[in-house]
Amino acid sequence: MTTTALKARKEFGKTLASDIAHRLRNEIVTCRLKPNESLKFDALRLSFGASFTTLREALTSLAAEGLVVTEEQRGYKVAPVTLEDLADLTHARILIEVDLLRRSIEKGDDDWEIRVISSLHRLARIEERAPEDYANNAEWKAAHRQFHEALVSASGSPTLLAMRNALFDRAERYRNLSAMFRPRPRDKAGEHRALMQAAIGRNADQACDLIRSHIQTTSDNVAKYAADVIGAT
Amino acid sequence: MTTTALKARKEFGKTLASDIAHRLRNEIVTCRLKPNESLKFDALRLSFGASFTTLREALTSLAAEGLVVTEEQRGYKVAPVTLEDLADLTHARILIEVDLLRRSIEKGDDDWEIRVISSLHRLARIEERAPEDYANNAEWKAAHRQFHEALVSASGSPTLLAMRNALFDRAERYRNLSAMFRPRPRDKAGEHRALMQAAIGRNADQACDLIRSHIQTTSDNVAKYAADVIGAT
DNA sequence: ATGAGCAATATTTTCGAAAATACTTGCTTC
DNA sequence: GAAGCAAGTATTTTCGAAAATATTGCTCAT
Numbered sequence: 001m002t003t004t005a006l007k008a009r010k011e012f013g014k015t016l017a018s019d020i021a022h023r024l025r026n027e028i029v030t031c032r033l034k035p036n037e038s039l040k041f042d043a044l045r046l047s048f049g050a051s052f053t054t055l056r057e058a059l060t061s062l063a064a065e066g067l068v069v070t071e072e073q074r075g076y077k078v079a080p081v082t083l084e085d086l087a088d089l090t091h092a093r094i095l096i097e098v099d100l101l102r103r104s105i106e107k108g109d110d111d112w113e114i115r116v117i118s119s120l121h122r123l124a125r126i127e128e129r130a131p132e133d134y135a136n137n138a139e140w141k142a143a144h145r146q147f148h149e150a151l152v153s154a155s156g157s158p159t160l161l162a163m164r165n166a167l168f169d170r171a172e173r174y175r176n177l178s179a180m181f182r183p184r185p186r187d188k189a190g191e192h193r194a195l196m197q198a199a200i201g202r203n204a205d206q207a208c209d210l211i212r213s214h215i216q217t218t219s220d221n222v223a224k225y226a227a228d229v230i231g232a233t
Numbered sequence: 234m235t236t237t238a239l240k241a242r243k244e245f246g247k248t249l250a251s252d253i254a255h256r257l258r259n260e261i262v263t264c265r266l267k268p269n270e271s272l273k274f275d276a277l278r279l280s281f282g283a284s285f286t287t288l289r290e291a292l293t294s295l296a297a298e299g300l301v302v303t304e305e306q307r308g309y310k311v312a313p314v315t316l317e318d319l320a321d322l323t324h325a326r327i328l329i330e331v332d333l334l335r336r337s338i339e340k341g342d343d344d345w346e347i348r349v350i351s352s353l354h355r356l357a358r359i360e361e362r363a364p365e366d367y368a369n370n371a372e373w374k375a376a377h378r379q380f381h382e383a384l385v386s387a388s389g390s391p392t393l394l395a396m397r398n399a400l401f402d403r404a405e406r407y408r409n410l411s412a413m414f415r416p417r418p419r420d421k422a423g424e425h426r427a428l429m430q431a432a433i434g435r436n437a438d439q440a441c442d443l444i445r446s447h448i449q450t451t452s453d454n455v456a457k458y459a460a461d462v463i464g465a466t
Numbered sequence: 467a468t469g470a471g472c473a474a475t476a477t478t479t480t481c482g483a484a485a486a487t488a489c490t491t492g493c494t495t496c
Numbered sequence: 497g498a499a500g501c502a503a504g505t506a507t508t509t510t511c512g513a514a515a516a517t518a519t520t521g522c523t524c525a526t
Contacts, residue, residue, distance in 0.1 A: 015509070073248065074518070095332050159322060249479075289509080
């Protein structure tokens with residue numbers, strides 16, 4: 001990243017602070033900002049071109065999401081990655097995602113079915129086009145996120161959905177971390193298709209089992225391939 | 234609240250912003266700041282004696298907890314109360330709290346048992362001393378919170394515990410709201426005792442049933458007594 | 467050498483002014 | 497009289513300087 005100060009301009013959110021939070025979140029999830037790295041205001045001000053207080057506001061939201069931690073009076077740092085945290089996170093994700101999926105399958109209407117089918121279709125197309133390294137592909141990541149989001153989108157639980165989204169980001173950071181050290185990504189296309197079919201077929205128990213093992217297996221793989229770089233404690 | 238500007242000084246947290254967040258949270262949960270009330274910076278600055286940016290940081294955390302909502306460029310307001318929100322909240326609380334309780338019962342050690350027993354004891358003492366209106370008593374509320382916190386304190390899931398705490402605050406606001414209109418509080422002493430006994434007796438299924446219906450019944454009562462003041466949409 | 471105390475430096479935290487944006491009021495036109 | 501516009505006011509959002517706090521590096525006594 002260049003060291004010349006930039007004059008930040010909004011691209012995404014309506015306020016600069018939310019925009020910065022969005023960009024910072026991305027830097028952290030993709031591990032361009034490394035776990036445990038300390039987030040000094042002078043440096044951030046240079047990279048993001050915003051003032052102390054605006055950055056502070058952005059960091060406050062990220063701390064609430066769990067991507068950043070703060071020791072009061074001693075600044076902020078990127079949240080550490082540990083096997084304990086990964087296990088904690090995985091447990092929480094399964095609990096919440098299974099509940100959301102079950103209720104989505106119960107309540108989902110035609111539009112929901114269409115969202116599920118079309119987001120899977122898009123995902124499959126991207127995988128066809130770049131069968132080698134799609135897991136490092138930002139487009140694939142966005143489509144992957146959208147497919148999983150579509151599955152739970154009819155649950156009608158804003159509170160749990162917001163929590164799910166924060167957890168998804170935290171998990172994606174671990175996925176990206178393990179992708180750096182993994183010889184070749186597991187093929188998830190079959191799992192995604194089965195998940196879609198169970199959901200659309202309103203086979204709730206089966207779909208919940210699938211999502212549970214989908215999340216758990218991903219987590220296990222991360223633990224396996226990234227164990228070296230992930231702090232044990 | 235007096236209209237003379239105060240020079241804020243820290244009482245609680247290490248930074249002023251976290252201190253203000255703490256005080257604001259309390260004002261909102263106790264409904265001294267009413268649902269939907271718009272939170273103007275000039276007014277807040279007067280009451281809390283902090284500057285724009287410090288207040289903004291505090292509001293950002295409260296927004297993440299769901300006690301405050303923001304429409305970008307149009308400021309902050311106290312989160313509305315609705316029957317939908319109450320139902321959403323209750324569902325999320327049951328899902329998370331049941332999971333935490335079950336795992337607490339599985340893992341809890343001697344210290345956990347002591348925390349559960351002693352916090353219930355304190356609660357019972359307070360109820361004895363003020364059998365009439367203990368539900369409006371700040372001391373009782375703190376003890377009540379601590380008892381429920383003790384129950385789940387051995388679960389070892391920081392992520393879900395943090396979520397649980399935020400949900401507890403949101404729920405307490407609804408409880409306080411209904412307490413204003415309710416002739417007489419339901420007697421929860423028996424439920425609390427049964428909960429303690431099931432937990433200490435390591436009877437996980439029974440304890441989970443009890444906590445589930447404890448939360449659900451409380452929510453139903455709130456809906457019943459506060460329906461008038463709670464927006465239907 | 468080692469650690470305590472203190473000065474110098476680095477960093478975070480807080481402030482109030484200035485810029486940007488939204489809202490209101492009163493006027494004009496149809 | 498209603499709709500649209502414009503100027504003025506209210507409010508939020510952003511900034512960089514100043515205050516508070518933490519960290520580092522040095523001196524000196526043991």
